[in-house]
Amino acid sequence: MTIRSRIIGCGSYLPANVVTNDDLSKRVDTSDEWIVARTGIRQRHIAAEDETTSDLACAAANKAMEHAGVTADDIDLIIVATATPDNTFPATATKVQNRLGIKGFAFDVQAVCSGFIYALTTADMYIRNGQAKTALVIGAETFSRILDWEDRRTCVLFGDGAGAVVVQATEGNGSTDDYGILASRLHSDGSKYELLYVDGGPSATQTVGHLRMEGQEVFRHAVTNLASVIREVLGDTGLDPDDIDWLVPHQANQRILDSTARKFGISKDKVVVTVDRHANTSAASIPLALAEAVHDGRVQRGDIVVLEAMGGGFTWGASLVRW
Secondary structure (H helix, E strand, O other), X not given: OEEEEEEXXXXXXXXXXXXXXXXXXXXXXOOHHHHHHHHOOOEEEEOOOOOOHHHHHHHHHHHHHHHHOOOHHHOOEEEEEOOOOOOXXXXXXXXXXXXXXXXXXXXXXXXXXXXXXXXXXXHHHHHHOOOOOEEEEEEEEEHHHHOOXXXXXXXXOEOEEEEEEEEEEEEEOOOOOOOEXXXXXEEEOHHHHHHEXXXXXXXXXXXXXXXXEOHHHHHHHHHHHHHHHHHHHHHHHOOOHHHXXXXXXXXXXXXXXXXXXXXXXXXXXXXXXXXXXXXXXXXXXXXXXXXXXXXXXXXXXXXXXEEEEEEOOOEEEEEEEEO
8 A cells, every 4th residue: 555645625816916917018118018929928916015925825725725625623734835935934834824723833845936846745755654644735925025126027927826735645556546646856956046046135135135037048947957857757657748637837938838848749738827817926836727727627536737847946846646
């Protein structure tokens, strides 16, 4: 018998404030046509002044728990993936824990846009080694707080939001017929730090700082790294690209999504896309997209789903799941 980590519930939350490309064109030198042609983004959600990352995380977590049919008493572990925590410390996950009345242990993971994959893989490890039975994994970001709103190259790319999943131990036979997470791979390369980073921090500058990015270089590395890590999880399971029912990628840029799918011969119809409406929500983007595809009925029991992401650091990773 093999213990697998199965996703049994999904939830999401997007702030009410929607900012369109036309809205941004009144603030910086840009246009709807310019943004859509280069990114596929048409709008993004921006948190209200009094909304924090933990607010978004709690809203998504409550929906995921309701969907999974579990209560606070069932949760043993909370992991929040975020690059925009409420405070330097304590962990945002502990604030979520307190507000939801959960007694398990809680901590944050910081791997920027790959954060949800890192958090999901970490929860999987705790579940498979018996230290937790049911985990709440959340990706939540208020990226609008670290954007330079005068830099048209970056401020048009990002949005705020949160997505959450409930992951629970289930028994399997050790084959790819099992439900749950079948394989995960994580990578990082700190030598690419200067290509995507925030120019501030409590130790370096005692400031929050703003996001800085070399877009073309990030694009080039993203397509290569994501294709490689998808091959790895397929290789770990012996499955082929044709076995993939759904690709749920990090929602950074429509061109990256298209290029990654094209490398594997995956039809566009099998790629879950929310970047046009959500923009890049960093660690929140995969659980937001996953929740949408689950709740609208696209993802069905038994489907093979690949989740993948790359973010600053560089960090990247993928998880292969049988739903």
